[in-house]
Amino acid sequence: MRDTTRVTVVLPVALWEEVKEMVPAGQRSRLVAEALEAEIRRRKRLEQLERLRRFQDYLLEKYGEMPSSVEDIRQMREERDAEITGLR
Numbered sequence: 673m674r675d676t677t678r679v680t681v682v683l684p685v686a687l688w689e690e691v692k693e694m695v696p697a698g699q700r701s702r703l704v705a706e707a708l709e710a711e712i713r714r715r716k717r718l719e720q721l722e723r724l725r726r727f728q729d730y731l732l733e734k735y736g737e738m739p740s741s742v743e744d745i746r747q748m749r750e751e752r753d754a755e756i757t758g759l760r
Contacts, residue, residue: 681704683691695703 691700691703
């Protein structure tokens, strides 16, 4: 059995009425728990994205704009394809 705790939550009347209308009585706590878990995951992702943005800013400040590696990757793929084709 999962560890649980009983809490008091204050909700707008219209929202609660909608919940009561749509969700059977035995499933409301699960709905609230799932919604809270989803919101916590969303906020953690946003926090991680913000940390990543700050790190990107730090790298840009420290090293400046880095050259694109697209052309290097294309050339490596062509060389690999030529080697594979040559083996057949």
